[in-house]
Amino acid sequence: MADIEKYKADINNYSLNNCRHGNQGYGRVLLQVFGLPGNGKSSFINSCKFALEGVFNEHAEAKKKQGGCTTRRVPYKLTDTIMMVDNRGCPTLNKYETGQIFAQLANLLPINDEVEWCEDYKKNLDRILEEDKKQNYSDFIVPIFVHSVNNRIPSQERDTYKLILKNARKITGINPIVVLTHKSYGGLIETRNTFEDMDSNKIYAIENYTIEDHQQVLGKHREILSFLSQILNEVNFGMEQKRDPKSERNDRMKFILGYLKDIDDEKNREAIREREEEIENLQKEKEKRSCPIL
Template sequence: MAGPQRPLHEMRDYIRTFSLDTLPHGNQGYQRVLLQLVGHIGSGKSALINSCKCVLDDGEFIMYAKATDAPGAVTSSRTAYELTPTISIVDNRPVIIMMKMEMAEVYAQLGNFRPLNGPVNKNWTFYDYMTTLEETELNPNYTDLIVPVLVDDTRFHFGSEQEEIQTFLRECKLMTGFIPIVVITNKGSRNTSEVRNKFIAMGAEQVIPVEIYTTENRERTRGKDTDILIFLYNALQDVAYYMSQQRDLRRERLERKKFLLKYMHDVEIEKKVQEALRKAEINRKEKR
């Protein structure tokens, strides 16, 4: 659920001046908040980034992140866009299907085991995964606090993937300490309420419908600005709550690494079982 609707200038000022240093326990070693976006092709991730930049800058709409529905021209790298000195929002290669191999890259990013502003991997092998995890120990990232954001525009609403979404929400909590915020980027759709209720039923705690700015619809309105600010404000409220407890960054990173190793091991075992079943079926047919 969206939080209390404060005046626009108060929310904007809070977001612009938000600092981890001023929290009750200080920054505890964190230096930056990353709002990590996850979503299907055309879900509105890039447009959401552009809208956040526009509203926080309180100026004209500029297309910083390329927004397109064309499968051949979507984001192919994990790219960070600075909103404030403390907050960045991160675009990513879109999720095609929420299968385990597809999600391996997502979890590696959410665990701070993949660098920003570099290409993403969509064809993990167990060796790739192990190598990546070991290489990150040369320069481990303890300073980025990642808040996962699941983006949907009601056209997809993960209709056939409800079980996968439930798993993703649960595993995100294990990986990051946060249940993903769900942002619905097509607030005016007639099935927005239905989609919102489905996400809540799957375990989401915050489902925030917004109307985003685009190159075709860039005229600033109070309603759209309010939507975007509520999303950012609530994300930072989650951060403040998370940081209200004492954190052990190194211990938490170790737990994330354990999760990733087990996750990829299970994926590899499942892959081998499926391959064995496939070969057995081929042999059975050949013996007929």
């Protein structure tokens, strides 16, 4: 039990002011929880708060249904310095939805607002620029990708997953921490190996507490609190170098806007190709009808 209490004390007393170069303009640590719907993101947040606070509440709504529950970016306070954000998951992994995932990760979409899967580049641009007026650049972002071992990743989708994790690193400057939920259901080793093959080197297996089963278990509490403690070590390591939070936010903005613009350009090129094919087919049909019958 002594280690449990030490973990709690370290987490509750954590301050960015105690980092090597002070807080450098950062006000809090933002644990950005992301992934596909229905993989246990909300239950993971509830479990973290339970292990730290000692009382179970369904802070983040978690339901066992296709598509998950979260449609907004919802914040949950762990301490005065640490905030967890339950980001909306994308169900299909198409480019537009992954673009919104990246915009959430970059903290360019407002917290507590609905996240819309929008294919309109101008509308996406306007939303991001409107949020940028708040000059919210004081969050140290840690990306946490949550995935259930129940959901085997098809081989044809692994390159997409790998690209998402790679871009999450580009956006935040930190290699995403992978949390594998439902570890006792079978398939843990296979899923871990899959993420290792995708170049993930920080992988944690955690069994969530749920509304149906939240009897305190020493082992569960220990692994969750140990995980949070390791995250803070990652933050300390990242703060070892001199940083500029405003410049980093500007870099994230450039990346996201460039990504969304590339998608829009590709969409326009595809529309042009389809129109050209349509005209070509119409021309062939016209020539065929005008051809004399011998």
